[in-house]
Amino acid sequence: MDFKSNHHHKNFIDGVPYATVKRLPFYHRFLTDLSKKEVERISSRELAAKMGINPSQLRQDLCYFGSFGQQGYGYRVNDLLREVNRILGLNQEIKMVLVGGGHLGTALANYDNFSRRGFIIKAIFDKNPEVIGGYIKGIPVLDIKELQEYLRVEPVEIGVITTPAEAAQETADRLVQGGVKAIWNFAPVSLKVPEEVLLENMHISESLLLLSFKLKQRRNQPDPV
Amino acid sequence: MDFKSNHHHKNFIDGVPYATVKRLPFYHRFLTDLSKKEVERISSRELAAKMGINPSQLRQDLCYFGSFGQQGYGYRVNDLLREVNRILGLNQEIKMVLVGGGHLGTALANYDNFSRRGFIIKAIFDKNPEVIGGYIKGIPVLDIKELQEYLRVEPVEIGVITTPAEAAQETADRLVQGGVKAIWNFAPVSLKVPEEVLLENMHISESLLLLSFKLKQRRNQPDPV
DNA sequence: TAGATTGTTAATCGATTAACAATC
DNA sequence: TAGATTGTTAATCGATTAACAATC
Structure with a gap:
C-alpha cells in the first residue's frame, strides 16, 4: 500500500531490507527477556546498549514496520513485544513435520519453546523400523514411505530435515511434492528446491x-590492542 | 606485515572484512563437494554460479588471502580446498568439551564430520547421575562438578554448551574459569563472557x-512477479 | 598465438550512523 | 514548561559488483 511496498530489490523482503529482517528474532529475544523481568519501559538507547547495537539502527529498523514508541518516553516493552x-507471524499456529527421528530430531521435538510459540510438530518420519510406530514426546513416528500420503491428508507449512546428509535431497524432494511451503534444513548440504518453496538452513x-x-587468528595475534 | 594487517576496523578480522570471513565455510563446503566429485578445475564464474553468488565477489574474497588461481585456467579444486x-585452521586438532549430555549433545557427539576435521570432543559433562560414568559414542560422561578440575589437568580450546537455557550462563562462567578460549553456544540465551573469550552462537x-x-510475507503476497 | 580467466582497482550500491525537528 | 526521546532524513561508511590490465 505505502510506497515502500513498491521496492522490489533483491535485498528487500516486501519493502524491508534483509539486514533488518535478520535482526527481528534478535529483538524478539531481548524483548521477551525484558518482559519476563517485568521491565515496563525502555528507550532505544538502553535496549541498543543491551544488545550491543546502535540506537539509530534499532529505531531505523522499527521504522520499517510502524511507529511503536512515544517521544520523550521510549517504548512499552509489552506493547513492542506484541508488535x-x-x-514475525507468531500470532498463529504453524504446522510442521520432521523427517529424521535421530538425536537431533528428538532434541527438536523435545524443545518446548517451539510448541509454546505455536510451532506444532504433527508427525515425525523415519526409515528405522525400530522407531516407526512409536512416539517421541507424544508425537507419532511414522514410516518415511507414508510421508506424501500423510501430507495429502494433513497439509503442513514447514518440513524439517534432520536426516543424514545423504538422505537430505531426496527428503526435500518428497516434502516439496507433498506441498510444504518451507523447508528448515539441518543437514550439511545445499538443497535444491523450487523458488516458490522457502529454504532456511x-x-x-x-x-x-x-x-x-x-x-586461529587469535593464536597468531594473541594481544589485540 | 602487509598494509592490510594495519586495518583495525571493527568489521575487519585481521585485515579481512567480516562479510568475507563469514563466507569461508560456505566456500569450504562447495569445494569439498567438488573434490569428492573429483572435479579437477573450476573457474570463478562456474563456482560462483553453483553457489549463487557473484564471481567478482568470489575472486575479491580469495584476494584477501593470496592468489590461488591461474589466469586463463581457473582454480585447481584440490589446491584451493587445501588453501x-x-x-580456516583445519590443519590442526582442536580439543573440545561438551556440557549437556541430552539429545542435542548426543547428536553433536555422534556427528562424525567434526572428528574427521580434527575437532575432538574429549569429555561430556552433565549433572544427571543416570548418565554420569557412562559413555556417549565412546566419550566419557563426567559430573559437571568435575569440569574445572578436568580443564586444569586437560586444557581444551572450545567449550560447547548444550544445556537448557537456565544453566547456560553458569556453564559459560565455569568454562571461562577453566580457561577455554572459545564458547560454542546452543542455548537460546545471550551469554556474557569476557572479551578475550570468543563466543559463537x-x-x-x-x-x-x-x-x-x-x-507470513509469502502468505500476504502469494504471487511475487 | 588467440582465448580465457585471474587479481585488483574503481564505481556502484546498500546499510549504518548521525543529526535534528517533532512532540510527548 | 523543560527535558527526553522518538521517527525520519541526510551523511557516512562499507560491501558488492563492474571493469580491465596482466598473463597463463
Whole structure:
C-alpha cells in the first residue's frame, strides 16, 4: 500500500531490507527477556546498549514496520513485544513435520519453546523400523514411505530435515511434492528446491568452522590492542 | 606485515572484512563437494554460479588471502580446498568439551564430520547421575562438578554448551574459569563472557522465527512477479 | 598465438550512523 | 514548561559488483 511496498530489490523482503529482517528474532529475544523481568519501559538507547547495537539502527529498523514508541518516553516493552510477535507471524499456529527421528530430531521435538510459540510438530518420519510406530514426546513416528500420503491428508507449512546428509535431497524432494511451503534444513548440504518453496538452513558445521578461523587468528595475534 | 594487517576496523578480522570471513565455510563446503566429485578445475564464474553468488565477489574474497588461481585456467579444486582448509585452521586438532549430555549433545557427539576435521570432543559433562560414568559414542560422561578440575589437568580450546537455557550462563562462567578460549553456544540465551573469550552462537529458534516471518510475507503476497 | 580467466582497482550500491525537528 | 526521546532524513561508511590490465 505505502510506497515502500513498491521496492522490489533483491535485498528487500516486501519493502524491508534483509539486514533488518535478520535482526527481528534478535529483538524478539531481548524483548521477551525484558518482559519476563517485568521491565515496563525502555528507550532505544538502553535496549541498543543491551544488545550491543546502535540506537539509530534499532529505531531505523522499527521504522520499517510502524511507529511503536512515544517521544520523550521510549517504548512499552509489552506493547513492542506484541508488535514484534505480530511482525514475525507468531500470532498463529504453524504446522510442521520432521523427517529424521535421530538425536537431533528428538532434541527438536523435545524443545518446548517451539510448541509454546505455536510451532506444532504433527508427525515425525523415519526409515528405522525400530522407531516407526512409536512416539517421541507424544508425537507419532511414522514410516518415511507414508510421508506424501500423510501430507495429502494433513497439509503442513514447514518440513524439517534432520536426516543424514545423504538422505537430505531426496527428503526435500518428497516434502516439496507433498506441498510444504518451507523447508528448515539441518543437514550439511545445499538443497535444491523450487523458488516458490522457502529454504532456511541451519548449517551447524559452518558455525564451527567460523569459530575455528577466529581461534586461529587469535593464536597468531594473541594481544589485540 | 602487509598494509592490510594495519586495518583495525571493527568489521575487519585481521585485515579481512567480516562479510568475507563469514563466507569461508560456505566456500569450504562447495569445494569439498567438488573434490569428492573429483572435479579437477573450476573457474570463478562456474563456482560462483553453483553457489549463487557473484564471481567478482568470489575472486575479491580469495584476494584477501593470496592468489590461488591461474589466469586463463581457473582454480585447481584440490589446491584451493587445501588453501581454504589452512585459512580456516583445519590443519590442526582442536580439543573440545561438551556440557549437556541430552539429545542435542548426543547428536553433536555422534556427528562424525567434526572428528574427521580434527575437532575432538574429549569429555561430556552433565549433572544427571543416570548418565554420569557412562559413555556417549565412546566419550566419557563426567559430573559437571568435575569440569574445572578436568580443564586444569586437560586444557581444551572450545567449550560447547548444550544445556537448557537456565544453566547456560553458569556453564559459560565455569568454562571461562577453566580457561577455554572459545564458547560454542546452543542455548537460546545471550551469554556474557569476557572479551578475550570468543563466543559463537547457534540460535536455532531465531532461524525458525526468521522462517516464520518469510512465510507470513509469502502468505500476504502469494504471487511475487 | 588467440582465448580465457585471474587479481585488483574503481564505481556502484546498500546499510549504518548521525543529526535534528517533532512532540510527548 | 523543560527535558527526553522518538521517527525520519541526510551523511557516512562499507560491501558488492563492474571493469580491465596482466598473463597463463
